[in-house]
Amino acid sequence: MSNQLVLFTVIVITLFAVLLAIFLYLVVRKRKDGKWKREVETYKQLYEPVLFRYLAYGDEQVPAPSSSAQHVAMMELLDHFMRVLANGDVKERATALAEMYFVDYLRAQLVHRRLGRRMNALFFIEDFYLRSLVHELEAMYEQKQLTTMEKRQLLKMFALFQHPHVYEYMKQTDESFTQFDYRLILSRMDDRMFAKMVDHFFDWNEKIQYALIDMIGIMQKFAHVSFLRTLLRHEQSEYRIRALKALAEIAFPLDSEQLRIHLHSPVWQERLMALRLCARTRPYELVETMKELVKDRVFSVRSQAAEALLRMPNGLAILEQIAQTSDDRYARDMALEWLERGREND
């Protein structure tokens, strides 16, 4: 046999051997892991009644966990109870317990070399509101090799802890942050902090601005309605569209002359959002305009107009009339569809 062939044979066999070795390692690990999981389960059963009494009534001493299986068992249980028993007292007691027993464990996890572990620690700190680890979080945020995933999570937590540096941090965020991220960050701020964000609205980048407008609507922040109304006069249509959408979420009754301007906008998304607001606030003076919009050239505007009409006090009658007498076939179809939907709900 030629030398090359021998060499190649050796390579293939070596690779086989390597795979086999990894396989054996993984099988052994799987067995160990199974054992460890059973151990955790046993501890969970052991801790469950104690932990429950502590969280629900606060009249029990919880023994300190010593092994890692005990740590994990107790953390999983706490997490579970937090979800099912979520009220103020339970949360406070859970936080107190976590502060007492898990801070060191979590501190070690925060610098674990595996991203998954570090993230889990961050989630836990957030869920249990462990403010005592704020310094570690700050240090973590300053690290160069931080992944985007961690960065997003950390900023959310700074917002939740109403950290004074949040504004600076948010100014430094890069392109990888999306509107969705900003929404989640904003959703965690208290009213004071949020108001400060709104005050400096035009200093922020576009994504933060849009997220701010959306969050005013989603979180029903009535205090900022007047700000939304100033945006309605802005020349950039995206601001107007989003402001209308937020007002629709809040169901704020805009005066009909103002609303009429938006219903006649050349931008169809603006007409759509104005109609959505009509559906929520039922401005009877605008029925004729809405009837016109059932004939709009954009499908979703037609559909939204029909829905807005349906919400009027005599909505069914109006739609009935359109369905029978309109000169526009699409308008008639749309009226019929919403008539049926309206009757279903009766």
Add this chain to the structure above:
Amino acid sequence: MIKLAAMFVFFFMIAVILFYTFLLVVSLIQLRRMYELDEWEPYEEMLDVSYTKPVSILVPAYNEEAGIFATVRSLLSIEYPEYEIVVINDGSTDDTLARLKRDFDLIPMKRVIREQLKTKRVRAVYRSRKFSHLFVIDKENGGKADALNAGINFSTYPYVCSIDGDSVIERRAFLKVMKPIVDSDEDVIASGGSVRIANGCDIEKGEVVRIGLSRHPLVIMQVIEYLRAFLMGRIGLSRHNLLLIVSGAFGVFSKQWVIRAGGYAHTVGEDMELVVRLHRLIKETKTNKKIVYVPDPVCWTEAPESMTDLRKQRRRWHRGLFESLWLHRRMWFNPRYGSIGLVSMPYFLLIEFLGPVVELLGYILIIVSLILGDIYIEFAILLFLVSVLYGSLFSMAAILLEEWTVRKFSNVSDVVRLFFYSFTETLWYRPLTVLWRCEGIVDALLKRKGWGEMKRKGVSK
């Protein structure tokens, strides 16, 4: 002559092996980073309606009376804030529609359908009285692509997901598959999950209650094949936006983009063809949109258990691959389409499509060399070894990758069996599928049509 051919096969395979190794390494790094990450925490926030995009789930059904109930049932219990289910009965000749009517208490409804994609005539639309987010479209038969297009026309939400008539989706799979879309402010326009084989698992009321492994060798080999394709192949390709397949069995698409691309086309592999077209559209409109694969969300599907069905399936798949590639031949090696033209298309053409031909040549050469004996024996050994590397070794590596990162199998014995079956791949399973895929090429060249339907028995209890 034989030497030349043997050398060609050898170096072709070595080149492919190097490419696979690259994909394997990329996947390994990706998966290990997320190892042990909490399964639920990253998705919790997506349950809030205000943040998450609603999805229309499309279920095309043609003669699926056995499996349709379980599929719809599993979809009704998924964890997602806002969605609708649209079953499209594509002119079934069995009792699919009657079954749906009875099981879900359907009544006819009036709905303005915006015909953005041309389809066969829709006979009626129904809504369920039991579940307000379940709808059924009854239309004339026009094939799967046509059914999906009808579903897109009817759907009200900005994202659509197509699901095969006989598959079961994990409850949280939608949250997971939608996450990249939401996270990226909709820069991701298509996102696909993993497909795994349901045979051998316990499925009750549309939910996988225990993940197990079938006793059937043919099924075990397919499990290995799927793991290899999804875990090893797609992660690597997705990482570099090179993905050309978002599985038809489970993928979410931006409706707006699908419509812009012209909807599903009437090809055998309509899922792949659509993704290629989307890539093309992205490049041609010079936008920065992406198509991604998410390894975790799992859709369970029934695999064929008989040789005949498997053969039909593979021939069809390969013909579908050819059609998609052929339709878009302008993209081959075309720098205008960037990495898709220069890497993905050549990869699918040379490795996925023509690979089996080279492999077949390799097997033939092995046999010929053995017959000729003498110095030719060396060629036989060489080619056999490289085939083992190409087939068995990578499959074994895929199993290890699974166990090292995702770890869906809870039993040690399942992993052991998978590992040893993957060891035998080169000896029997690989040659068989190679042969079937080559038959698919012949079919494609002869333009043979027809579906080769598989008789389903339903995966659910």
